[in-house]
Amino acid sequence: MGVSDLKLRMADVPGIHSLTMGLEAGRILLRWGNGYVATADAAASDHEIETAIRNAIQLAPVSSISDKPAAPVAPSPAPASNAQEGKPVNSPTVTSSGSFAAEVREMIEGHKADMDALMQASKEHMRAGMEKQLRAAKALGKMAGDVHSAGDEMLAMMGQYTNDL
Helix, strand or coil: CCHHHHHHHCCCCCCHHHCEEEEECCEEEEEECCCEEEEEECCCCHHHHHHHHHHHCCCCCHHHCCCCCCCCCCCCCCCCCCCCCCCCCCCCCCCCHHHHHHHHHHHHHHHHHHHHHHHHHHHHHHHHHHHHHHHHHHHHHHHHHHHHHHHHHHHHHHHHHHHHC
């Protein structure tokens, strides 16, 4: 499960829209909201990651939360105006463009952080793979040296045998 999937699945968690995930010191480091942090083992399952996040903010256990998104709540109807008293009909509230822009900026920053975390994790994974290749190449070199030495020993033994004849 990726960061986007976690954000969708855990929409009930405050600040989860800013979730970032990275790999540090062999552990998955999760950050979101105003300073929330959780960690999980690098090989943690999706469930274990979700549990770590929920435990970090002390929400209800994952098992008590439905897999299905909550049904949207219909707005209550606005009261009708009373024309003879001159009371206006309630108008719907409009989100200010400033708060919308702030949310979009926050989403973009969250996305950048997600991408940075994924790129960092990928670099660490590649670095580990390259180190593994170097270890294998060094082992191959040692094995080649051992085979060469064994050949020298065989020649020395054959020379000794022929000298004895």
